[in-house]
Amino acid sequence: MTFAVQFLIDVLSLGGAYALMALGLVIVYGILRLVNFAYGELIMVAGYTMFLMNGSGAPWLIMALVAVAMAVAAGIATDYVAFRPVRAKSVTAVLITSFAFSTLLQNAALLFISPRPRPVPLPEIFSQTVTILGAVTPLRNLITIAAAVILLALFAWMMRSTVLGIAMRAAATNFTMARMLGVPANLIISSAFAISGFLGGVVGILWIGRIGTVVPGIGLEPLLVAFIATVIGGMRSMQGAVIGGFLLALIDTTLNYTLPQDLLKFRDAFTFSLVILILLWRPDGLIKGPASGQRT
Amino acid sequence: MLEVSDLGVRYGAIRAVHDVSLQAGKGELIAILGANGAGKSSTLKCIAGALKASAGTIRLDGQDVTSAKPEQMVRLGVAMVPETRDVFPDLTVSENLTLGSYIHRRNRADVESTRERMLGLFPRLRERARQAAGTLSGGEQQMLVIARALMSRPKLLLLDEPSLGLAPVVVDTIFEMIAELKRSGLTIVLVEQNAAKALSVADRAYVMRLGRIAAKGPAAEIAANTDLGALYLGG
Secondary structure, rough: OOOHHHHHHHHHHHHHHHHHHHHHHHHHHHOOOOOOOOHHHHHHHHHHHHHHHHOOOHHHHHHHHHHHHHHHHHHHHHHHHOOOOOOOOOOHHHHHHHHHHHHHHHHHHHHHHHOOOOOOOHHHHOOOOEEEEOOOEHHHHHHHHHHHHHHHHHHHHHHHHHHHHHHHHHHHHHHHHHHOOOHHHHHHHHHHHHHHHHHHHHHHHHHHHHHHOOOOHHHHHHHHHHHHHHHHHOOEEEEEEEEHHOOOOOHHHHHHOOOHHHHHHHHHHHHHHHHHHHHOOOOOOOOOOOOOOOOO | EEEEEEEEEEEEEEEEEEEEEEEEEOOOOEEEEEOOOOOOOHHHHHHOOOOOOOOEEEEEEEEEOOOOOHHHHOOEEEEEOOOOOOOOOEEEEEHHHHHHHHHHHOHHHHHHHHHHHHHHHHHHHHOOOOOOHHHHHHHHHHHHHHHHOOOOOOOOOEEEEOOOOHHHHHHHOOOOOOHHHHHOEEEEEEEEEOOOOOOHHHOOOEEEEEEEEEEEHHHHHHHHOOHHHHOOOOO
């Protein structure tokens, strides 16, 4: 029983973080059919914002809010700097500009801050543990689960019940038709980047909370995780991204629990082998997206 | 109301439309007829702002809108019903209608009263309001895209091949609707391959062939001219 609870909490907290990461990537992909390779740097921006505000004396929650706001700003900046100028011209160009923007942000952090890990302020609550049904778990894990539940619910509500959300779902199916109904393309795209930044920022704080430090390359793993989760779940489907995130966490956690010590450092190899098997079985991912897929 | 002069459209090196000029007065229903590939749809998409004109001008109430974006055209009162019957399949019928009124979204009461009118006009849609649009039949989807376009309360409606792929009974219903919309004072540009149907509701017609206007005139005159039959029937 204790073991089951422990396992469940581990899967749900890791899965919650993965799902939010994947959702942040897929919201932009769904509309533009372009992967934002600078996505990981949104997490980096949130982390360094926390570091820079360390010692400012502000309450942690305020620092976290500012960090999320900075990630949102960085997301919108990605659109203006890397996507908008070349969007209509060529797919390859956007891939390169989004890589370039990612490199630019990372190098800015290297140059102006430090290549070495920098501490981020963490509230007391992040390092406390609780005992649930005999299982000892960091309170941080429960906070991650709660944050994931709240954000996923909020996201689902927004996509279903607000005109902007409905317009974003429509734009993900057929952007041209949405525009012919008066939905402005730039507003939808900027909103997608803002939401991506918001999810990236929140997940960044939770993610960095596990380690307590930020480095310029912090965004690489979340980007990879988000990318794989969306590939498993189906690149075009938001539910798919969430399911993919939880599934990836289930695989990772199961391997963590079952692999012998010597093999644990090869965990990713096992994970990716399983991912390949899933893709051989369902090449389009678990959930197929909307039928049509023109880009603007 | 609508004045298109010497319009040209290119797809890369291929010129799909040459020197097309046409007018539609307020409350008029004009039909653009012609065989597949005659450039009818390209002309219409260009008016809607979804395709860029390579030459010529488009004026709406005297204002030059040649290079306006599709979302701007909607705000200027132009609504497009594309031939591909682009419902958003994963959205419900009701959500599809909501998007049609995107430009009026701040005026909730207005949107609701327009929605009520549309559901009154198309009772089938009311029955299926909560259903995903992708599950509707072809005829119902056609009704939905027309209703969705009307949700923006346009003054100019662009209809692209509304009869395409529909059963004859359904085509009759759709054309009764179109005649009804015309009676309500809406200006309509109707692109059709089904010439007989289109001419039965149109005031005037233009016949396109190989990207050019091959003939134009009052609908009755075009219908009576047997030589033209060969043109718009694709002969």
